[in-house]
Amino acid sequence: MCMPLRRCTWSSSMYPLFKVALRLFPDDYYLPSEPMHGPEKPPTSVESAYDAWLASRVLPRGELLVPGAHRRFSLVNVKLAYIIIRTCAFDFFSHLLSLHPVRTTLMMALNIVRSIFPAFRGYSQALIIDELQSLITSGNFTWSRLLHLVATELVRRIFESLLDSFAASNDTIVMDSARFHVEYIQMEQRIRLDIPTLSDPVVRDLLHESDLFARSFSGSGFGLLSPLDFIHIISLVTELLSHALLIMSLTVGATHYGVLLLSIFSATLPLFVTWFACPQPHSESLYSPREARAADRQEKMRNLAYNDAHRPEIELFGLGDWILRNWASARRVVLASEQSQQFRDSSLLSKLNFSDFLFALQNIPLVLLLQTSSASLGSLTLYRSSIQAVVLTSRNLLATSRMVFQGIFFMSAFCAGKTLKPQLQPDEEDMVCYQPSPRGATIIAHKLSYTYPGCSEPAIKDVSFTLQSGETLAIVGYNGSGKSTLAKVLLRIMDHDFGDLSINGFDIRRYDPPDYHQHLTAVFQGFSKFNTTVRENVGMGRVEKLRSRTTIETAIHLAEADGVVNSLPLGLRTILETPGFESMSYSGSEYPASRQHGLSGGEWQRLSIARAFMRANEPEVDLLLFDEPTSSLDAHAQNQIFDTIERISRCPQTGERIKSCIFITHRLSTARRADKVALMKNGTISEFGTHAELLQMNGAYAALYRASV
Numbered sequence: 001m002c003m004p005l006r007r008c009t010w011s012s013s014m015y016p017l018f019k020v021a022l023r024l025f026p027d028d029y030y031l032p033s034e035p036m037h038g039p040e041k042p043p044t045s046v047e048s049a050y051d052a053w054l055a056s057r058v059l060p061r062g063e064l065l066v067p068g069a070h071r072r073f074s075l076v077n078v079k080l081a082y083i084i085i086r087t088c089a090f091d092f093f094s095h096l097l098s099l100h101p102v103r104t105t106l107m108m109a110l111n112i113v114r115s116i117f118p119a120f121r122g123y124s125q126a127l128i129i130d131e132l133q134s135l136i137t138s139g140n141f142t143w144s145r146l147l148h149l150v151a152t153e154l155v156r157r158i159f160e161s162l163l164d165s166f167a168a169s170n171d172t173i174v175m176d177s178a179r180f181h182v183e184y185i186q187m188e189q190r191i192r193l194d195i196p197t198l199s200d201p202v203v204r205d206l207l208h209e210s211d212l213f214a215r216s217f218s219g220s221g222f223g224l225l226s227p228l229d230f231i232h233i234i235s236l237v238t239e240l241l242s243h244a245l246l247i248m249s250l251t252v253g254a255t256h257y258g259v260l261l262l263s264i265f266s267a268t269l270p271l272f273v274t275w276f277a278c279p280q281p282h283s284e285s286l287y288s289p290r291e292a293r294a295a296d297r298q299e300k301m302r303n304l305a306y307n308d309a310h311r312p313e314i315e316l317f318g319l320g321d322w323i324l325r326n327w328a329s330a331r332r333v334v335l336a337s338e339q340s341q342q343f344r345d346s347s348l349l350s351k352l353n354f355s356d357f358l359f360a361l362q363n364i365p366l367v368l369l370l371q372t373s374s375a376s377l378g379s380l381t382l383y384r385s386s387i388q389a390v391v392l393t394s395r396n397l398l399a400t401s402r403m404v405f406q407g408i409f410f411m412s413a414f415c416a417g418k419t420l421k422p423q424l425q426p427d428e429e430d431m432v433c434y435q436p437s438p439r440g441a442t443i444i445a446h447k448l449s450y451t452y453p454g455c456s457e458p459a460i461k462d463v464s465f466t467l468q469s470g471e472t473l474a475i476v477g478y479n480g481s482g483k484s485t486l487a488k489v490l491l492r493i494m495d496h497d498f499g500d501l502s503i504n505g506f507d508i509r510r511y512d513p514p515d516y517h518q519h520l521t522a523v524f525q526g527f528s529k530f531n532t533t534v535r536e537n538v539g540m541g542r543v544e545k546l547r548s549r550t551t552i553e554t555a556i557h558l559a560e561a562d563g564v565v566n567s568l569p570l571g572l573r574t575i576l577e578t579p580g581f582e583s584m585s586y587s588g589s590e591y592p593a594s595r596q597h598g599l600s601g602g603e604w605q606r607l608s609i610a611r612a613f614m615r616a617n618e619p620e621v622d623l624l625l626f627d628e629p630t631s632s633l634d635a636h637a638q639n640q641i642f643d644t645i646e647r648i649s650r651c652p653q654t655g656e657r658i659k660s661c662i663f664i665t666h667r668l669s670t671a672r673r674a675d676k677v678a679l680m681k682n683g684t685i686s687e688f689g690t691h692a693e694l695l696q697m698n699g700a701y702a703a704l705y706r707a708s709v
């Protein structure tokens, strides 16, 4: 079932994934430029770690392995592993080496030295037995000679354990810094990427496997691959060689070469038996689409049952039985799949217990050795223990090699992930620095369209409007008409598919999103509720002022949230309870779960407005965008908030507008405050003008307005 390296089958359904991925990788990442149909069209050359990772996921029939699934040990995958090692493993390990060059070298050297110890141990014990035998047979037994040997063995052991404990502490230091380094890169990777990149299925799988690689560095993780595993392989090989040498020195010359061959054969046979008989680990790689769906559903039902955020509705709508039924039927499919997998994997070889037979086989050379007069008792004991050590070490070597083999592919995901380019980041040569306008941002949108991934209909289409410096725009319209989607496009959280969008005279695509975001503030419809203190919930709107109590209190005051904060038991220090968030409180933690406090929907909304106000007053901010900021507020509070927004958007001295403002609202009484109103219908702006103009048009806006008042 091998997949030829340059002739893997690519189903046409996979092509969009690869095409999307093409945009994410810099030039050195090559992806097919045309969809491949059938095995006769070679997809691409495999030149980078990313290519190799991608190719290793494709099964012969063109299906994709689920993320985290184990790659088969095949010639193709060995070639891919070689490409990965050539393209990224050396860089990765040389970087790890540079963290602690001396300690890492010492770690490798000590591991190799320690791997010879078992052979030494056996040899030393054999010497004692031989010495004892000769003392007894010669009739010249003295305790002092025996004690001398035992004392030598004792000193050897003390030295061994001292070296062991030194090596262990050295390993811990090296591994801790490697772990920190890998976890840091992993975190950085996640934080650097934008929403379109993170929602891409290829990227999601890549990051999943990259996560597995990072987790393999932690003691409690997968343990699939760590620098120690590579060193472990070297030390296991050394151990194997040292035992093999011992066996050879004991058998060669002492008896016929046939005995030596038999010894080697009997010692290495378990290796081959295990290789052929062992089931392929992680059978999830062979899930059919139906089984994969069942596994997914089983997890979803489990989450529903365990997540407290859903509890009220589960109880109210009596969902308990439904959840249980769905979980049970999905679980049965998953279990049946695992059973059939196990059945397929358990070949006749693995069912036969070969271990007794193999151990019996190892006795044959032993008996043959016994027949030769030169064999001493010590050498026989040494021979026996070395044979067993060879068997055990071979098994260990096999298991570790398997883990390393899988880990190589996860490492390729990790290395490829580091070079992922956020989709919204412009190329260096196109990038321009955002220049805030002192009178507020100018926005010109022309025929903007955006379709969510996987959807057939665009969420917004042909959206065109102009917002002059300092103007206020109210976006109103029916549910699902595309208001929030348009807001996300304007905020450069998402990229429009078609059309042009210019902010302050430049195409929005030429701004680096982090730079652009520094010059605006916003409240999202589904704003975040952080399970932390009030202070941090508000201060996150401008983290550099998180320590400034005055700035936070001013923002809270502007959002009319003083009353909310003052009523909390610890004021700004009160930890806010968020639904569905299982707070982990460590002993001595600043945020013990018992001191958490809940808030009402409107109270949370005021804090989210305060968060946006943290930076709204800053001179470099020239655009304010609020997506239904007052949907949970009473009419009085709503008016106060809109008065504040109006105040913030004007210069305190001259009263001139200094910030442009866009707000999305369902309350048309607030829309009339805006300079311009855009009515959205079916993803497009169907009416645009001042409140008075739209009323005069007597169209959909006028009808909505009349209905609302």
Ligand SMILES: Nc1ncnc2c1ncn2[C@@H]1O[C@H](COP(=O)(O)OP(=O)(O)OP(=O)(O)O)[C@@H](O)[C@H]1O
Pocket (backbone or CB within 6 Å): 452, 453, 455, 459, 477, 478, 479, 480, 481, 482, 483, 484, 485, 486, 525
């Ligand atoms: N993440 C998503 N994936 C796919 N489709 C989406 C997604 N988010 C929104 N949509 C769809 O896009 C369309 C516009 O949604 P949007 O949230 O922009 O509407 P809206 O006008 O803000 O609605 P509301 O007034 O209810 O807040 C809807 O048909 C919605 O189903």
